[in-house]
Amino acid sequence: MxxxxxxxxxxxxxxxxxxxxxxxxxxxxxxxxxxxxxxxxxxxxxxxxxxxxxxxxxxxxxxxxxxxxxxxxxxxxxxxxxxxxxxxxxxxxxxxxxxDAERIRPEPRRPNWTAAMVAAIVAVVGFVGFTFFSGGGETSPGATAENSPVPGRPGGVAGGEPEAGDPSAAPPTRPQEDEPEPSESAVAAAPADKVTVRLTMDGGNSWISVKDSTGRVVFEDVLRDGDSQTFTDDDRLDLVLGNAGAVQLHVNGKEIDSDFESGQVQRLTYTPGDPEEG
The missing domain is CATH 1.10.260.40 (lambda repressor-like DNA-binding domains)
Structure with missing residues (x-):
């Protein structure tokens, strides 16, 4: 035992x-x-x-x-x-x-390739967006503005139309002064297969926006008293006049008689042929 x-x-x-x-x-x-x-x-x-x-x-x-x-x-x-x-x-x-005890050590972290790829994609998208918006101010080939400076944004309403009664808000840029006005014969000789609009400021300033037939903004700025701008498109021009009473219109070679009042905002559309208000 x-x-x-x-x-x-x-x-x-x-x-x-x-x-x-x-x-x-x-x-x-x-x-x-x-x-x-x-x-x-x-x-x-x-x-x-x-x-x-x-x-x-x-x-x-x-x-x-x-x-x-x-x-x-x-x-x-x-x-x-x-x-x-x-x-x-x-x-x-x-x-x-x-x-006291041997601790289990975690494995070393591997590189986070997913995060690196996402960062690279974001950088490429940001560069493309910057390039696109930097060159986005060019006008379309279908519509032209004669003797017009590079359009700026109006000072009255950021990025859009001005409020009624504030037609002369100071813009970042303005058209060149002392530029010669087109002669009456030049207006009368506007092509019949296109729409041609000439805006002349008489007795005041006005914020103006012009879009072509594709909907692209070809002009958006304040025209001063005495300034004149001419626009042409194959199919249609859409206008917004911030102070319609100060604007004289010639459409397709014809002067437009209007009873617009000072400070009144007007939206107009013109096509080739006889002038028609849209």
Whole structure:
């Protein structure tokens, strides 16, 4: 009987005690690894009393403490048993807290190629948009404005038509002054297959907007008293007069008699042939 107890004592080891306690606690190796952050191969090796994967006695003691706490055993008792069954090794005074358990290190982060591609696409779209809007002020080939400067935006209403009663808001640019007016014979000789509109300011200023048959804005600015502009298109011209009472109209070579009042906003459409108000 005493020989049996002696054999049992001989079989008593750190690995067997840890394995038996884990099984009794109904825990798997994965459970113990997840709770202690000790890798699964090291847990399995320790349960087989193979401490070569620990990297030394200092690390092995740290793993034993962590596993003992996870399965409900006394860490100090198991470390003492380990020291009895191992060759003595000098104890490092400050190493205990540093090596309680080998932590599972996260894998290095891979480059985020998706974010880089998105940034590149955004940069290309931004460049294309900038190029498009920078060159967006050109007029269409179907409609022309004779002797007109590069059109600016009116000062009265940002990016659109002025309010009635504010026809002379200061623009960023204005047409050239002292430019010669087209002669009456030139107006009368307007092509019959096109629509030609001449605007002359008489007695005031007016904000003017002109669109061609495609709907593109070919002129949008303030004309001053005495200024004159002529516009031509194959099919149609749409006008907005911010101060219609100050505008004299010649359409397709004919002067338009109107009773527009000062400060009145008028929207007009003209096509080839006899002038017609739209």
């Amino acid at each position: 005493s020989q049996g107890n002696s054999a049992a004592e001989d079989r008593r080891s750190v690995g067997r005690l840890l394995q038996q306690a884990r099984i009794e606690a109904r825990l798997t190796v994965d459970d113990v690894s997840a709770s202690t952050r000790v890798r699964i191969p090291i847990v399995q090796a320790i349960e087989e009393d193979d401490f070569s994967r620990c990297g030394g006695d200092v690390y092995a003691r740290g793993h034993i403490r962590s596993l003992a706490r996870a399965v409900g055993l006394d860490p100090a008792e198991l470390v003492e048993l380990y020291d009895e069954q191992r060759d003595p090794e000098p104890v490092l005074l400050s190493s205990g807290p540093l090596f």
